[in-house]
Amino acid sequence: MRIYFDHNATTPPAPEVIDEVTSRLAAEFGNASSIHYFGQRAKAVLDEARSQVAGLIGAEPSEIVFTSGGTEADNFALRGIADVSAGRLHLLASAIEHEAVLNTLKALGRHGCRTTIIPVDQTGIVRPDALAAVLTDETALVSIMHANNEIGTVQPIAELARIAHARGALVHTDAVQSAGKIPVDVKTLGVDLLSLSAHKFNGPKGAGALWIKRGTRLAAILTGGKHERNRRAGTENVPAIAGFGVAARLARAKLASEGARLAALRNRLEEGILARVPGTAVNGAREPRVPNTTNISFEGVEAESLLIALDLEGVAVSTGSACSSGTLEPSHVLRAMGLPTHRTQNSIRMSLGFGNTEAEVDYVVERLAGVVGKLRSLTRAGR
Amino acid sequence: MSGGVDSSVAAALLARQGHDVIGLSMQLYDQREGQPRFGTCCTIDDLHDARRVAAHIGIPHYIVNFERQFSETVISNFVEEYAAGRTPIPCVHCNGDLKFATLVARAEGLGADFVATGHYARVERDGATGRYLLKRGVDAAKDQSYFLFTLDQAQLAHAMFPVGTLDKAAVRRHARELGLQVAEKHESQEICFVPDGDHAAFLERQGAAAAAGAIRDIDGRVIGRHDGVHRFTVGQRKGLGLSSPIPLYVVGIDAVANTVTVGPRAALEQSELTASGVNWIAGVAPAPGARLTARIRHRHREAPATMTGIEGDTVHVRFDEPQSAVAPGQAAVFYDGDVVLGGGWIAKEI
Numbered sequence: 052m053r054i055y056f057d058h059n060a061t062t063p064p065a066p067e068v069i070d071e072v073t074s075r076l077a078a079e080f081g082n083a084s085s086i087h088y089f090g091q092r093a094k095a096v097l098d099e100a101r102s103q104v105a106g107l108i109g110a111e112p113s114e115i116v117f118t119s120g121g122t123e124a125d126n127f128a129l130r131g132i133a134d135v136s137a138g139r140l141h142l143l144a145s146a147i148e149h150e151a152v153l154n155t156l157k158a159l160g161r162h163g164c165r166t167t168i169i170p171v172d173q174t175g176i177v178r179p180d181a182l183a184a185v186l187t188d189e190t191a192l193v194s195i196m197h198a199n200n201e202i203g204t205v206q207p208i209a210e211l212a213r214i215a216h217a218r219g220a221l222v223h224t225d226a227v228q229s230a231g232k233i234p235v236d237v238k239t240l241g242v243d244l245l246s247l248s249a250h251k252f253n254g255p256k257g258a259g260a261l262w263i264k265r266g267t268r269l270a271a272i273l274t275g276g277k278h279e280r281n282r283r284a285g286t287e288n289v290p291a292i293a294g295f296g297v298a299a300r301l302a303r304a305k306l307a308s309e310g311a312r313l314a315a316l317r318n319r320l321e322e323g324i325l326a327r328v329p330g331t332a333v334n335g336a337r338e339p340r341v342p343n344t345t346n347i348s349f350e351g352v353e354a355e356s357l358l359i360a361l362d363l364e365g366v367a368v369s370t371g372s373a374c375s376s377g378t379l380e381p382s383h384v385l386r387a388m389g390l391p392t393h394r395t396q397n398s399i400r401m402s403l404g405f406g407n408t409e410a411e412v413d414y415v416v417e418r419l420a421g422v423v424g425k426l427r428s429l430t431r432a433g434r
Numbered sequence: 435m436s437g438g439v440d441s442s443v444a445a446a447l448l449a450r451q452g453h454d455v456i457g458l459s460m461q462l463y464d465q466r467e468g469q470p471r472f473g474t475c476c477t478i479d480d481l482h483d484a485r486r487v488a489a490h491i492g493i494p495h496y497i498v499n500f501e502r503q504f505s506e507t508v509i510s511n512f513v514e515e516y517a518a519g520r521t522p523i524p525c526v527h528c529n530g531d532l533k534f535a536t537l538v539a540r541a542e543g544l545g546a547d548f549v550a551t552g553h554y555a556r557v558e559r560d561g562a563t564g565r566y567l568l569k570r571g572v573d574a575a576k577d578q579s580y581f582l583f584t585l586d587q588a589q590l591a592h593a594m595f596p597v598g599t600l601d602k603a604a605v606r607r608h609a610r611e612l613g614l615q616v617a618e619k620h621e622s623q624e625i626c627f628v629p630d631g632d633h634a635a636f637l638e639r640q641g642a643a644a645a646a647g648a649i650r651d652i653d654g655r656v657i658g659r660h661d662g663v664h665r666f667t668v669g670q671r672k673g674l675g676l677s678s679p680i681p682l683y684v685v686g687i688d689a690v691a692n693t694v695t696v697g698p699r700a701a702l703e704q705s706e707l708t709a710s711g712v713n714w715i716a717g718v719a720p721a722p723g724a725r726l727t728a729r730i731r732h733r734h735r736e737a738p739a740t741m742t743g744i745e746g747d748t749v750h751v752r753f754d755e756p757q758s759a760v761a762p763g764q765a766a767v768f769y770d771g772d773v774v775l776g777g778g779w780i781a782k783e784i
Binding site: 355356359360362363425426429 | 456494496498499539540542543544545
């Protein structure tokens with residue numbers, strides 16, 4: 052038996068998505084920039100996908116720029132703004148952003164931008180006063196993720212955006228972990244830029260988007276042909292983008308029902324573990340949180356051992372981030388929350404998705420209790 | 435699984451025999467792009483090879499992060515030993531303190547009964563005494579039993595060396611037959627974390643003090659200067675910076691006095707040695723007068739010797755013929771034929 056509880060890493064594509072991608076790959080080989088019949092057919096596929104993706108976040112199709120994924124969308128937002136913000140060269144991001152934002156910020160810092168990290172509280176939330184304290188009149192962009200990938204906490208983006216806008220800064224939110232899980236509406240959030248990734252909600256890998264509010268000045272980071280209305284050069288990946296569109300349509304249609312179902316499953320998992328396994332605690336605020344994610348620390352157990360032992364039992368989970376060779380480093384998210392070092396190294400993330408069942412949740416609770424007990428007995432034996 | 439041919443074949447043979455095999459590779463230092471290069475073993479490319487082999491033979495594979503433990507056991511010992519004027523063998527600590535300690539504990543947590551490695555050595559249970567015996571690998575040229583002498587009975591009880599009964603040619607043949615991508619891969623000979631062989635530069639990067647001192651001849655006369663005792667090993671001829679009508683070798687290192695003593699080749703020879711911290715694998719210590727063979731470094735051809743005395747875990751041994759370059763810090767491993775009786779660390783004083 053194989054159980055997949057790592058949907059924040061990636062999700063299996065929906066059957067409708069697989070059909071869409073394979074049929075478009077076979078039938079629509081045209082270059083969407085071509086004027087002839089083949090180009091028009093490809094263009095029509097892109098147009099439909101653009102409408103579907105815009106529909107998921109309450110945006111206009113013309114505001115969607117397709118990218119290769121969430122990382123490119125984040126790079127585009129930060130680098131694109133830094134490029135056009137002569138005079139305002141201060142960039143802000145929260146301490147718990149994805150590496151796509153944090154490492155891009157670091158790179159821009161090496162190229163003359165001033166950068167500041169906004170701290171989070173011990174529940175993993177950016178407090179409005181923490182943002183206000185670091186905003187300046189030079190701040191060009193504030194980047195704060197909508198939902199965190201490791202602990203699932205949802206940030207008060209609308210309130211943070213109002214504070215940033217009052218000082219004349221633009222606001223980007225990485226919505227890669229919230230889109231398809233909770234309602235994401237660009238007008239409600241009040242932001243200027245928003246990143247999406249298809250494969251986080253049962254779409255294909257290699258497709259994502261940056262939503263750019265109409266009228267926002269932003270430089271292209273991939274330069275070349277006049278694709279995506281001059282904002283992102285490179286022949287569009289038509290089959291993947293078509294699959295992205297279908298995934299967005301499916302996600303929008305089942306958002307309420309699937310959200311409630313996953314929340315019930317996640318709570319059952321969480322309560323089961325807290326009740327069955329001593330020495331456990333949930334990391335981060337339990338509300339507001341995306342409905343599919345839990346991050347739990349297991350006292351006296353190394354996350355690396357727990358992860359491997361669970362995989363050998365057929366249960367796929369993860370910890371924060373994996374480095375290039377595939378081993379674990381202490382989570383920067385848990386560290387930013389001020390958790391003690393041992394807790395940053397004994398925590399695992401479980402993220403549920405379409406297809407997970409109550410029976411799977413109960414099985415995992417059972418296996419976890421056994422595996423953790425065994426690992427702890429070895430630790431106590433002084434090994 | 436280091437990504438080399440030996441551990442790859444070890445894993446593949448066990449899997450083919452029907453064992454439930456889990457592949458583990460150790461990450462021993464930071465592998466991120468842009469970090470200073472540290473070593474050649476278990477590099478990203480080696481991990482890539484290990485992963486491909488595991489996928490090919492159909493076993494799960496994980497990389498376990500032992501950076502901290504490697505630094506605390508192997509690297510720190512390496513630095514301390516050189517600073518004390520001795521010549522360390524990091525592989526012994528890596529085997530005894532990491533692979534057959536931390537890694538075994540980790541494997542036990544995963545429900546594994548044994549840890550198998552690609553060492554050329556054999557472990558056998560003595561029917562009469564019930565003890566686990568460590569024996570040399572059948573390929574005399576590849577035998578690695580010397581590096582395993584610290585293993586105790588509990589460690590040997592959980593150890594498997596699947597290639598120990600094969601010679602290198604047979605291992606490569608198996609690798610080809612099994613379709614392993616690493617069948618023709620070159621093997622590393624140097625200390626894995628000192629790939630360029632410049633251990634002095636490595637030690638200085640680790641903070642070893644380059645304190646200058648005197649080079650003396652065997653009569654105590656100062657005949658030159660050195661840049662730190664950590665740059666020298668007993669038996670070393672190169673890099674002394676001395677001009678002499680006869681070749682001069684390092685015959686002694688005194689870290690406390692910060693002195694290196696050099697002499698002619700004959701001065702390197704000694705007939706006796708003292709080893710401390712001896713681990714007797716095969717059972718009780720041999721009685722004084724016992725005949726055995728002793729190996730005093732990895733590539734040394736073992737020499738016949740007689741046990742002359744024993745006090746606690748310290749033994750005295752006399753060779754039938756004088757041996758060259760008995761270096762404090764190296765191991766003296768004692769054999770009875772193919773069986774490793776035990777071994778200890780060569781001590782300074784005779």
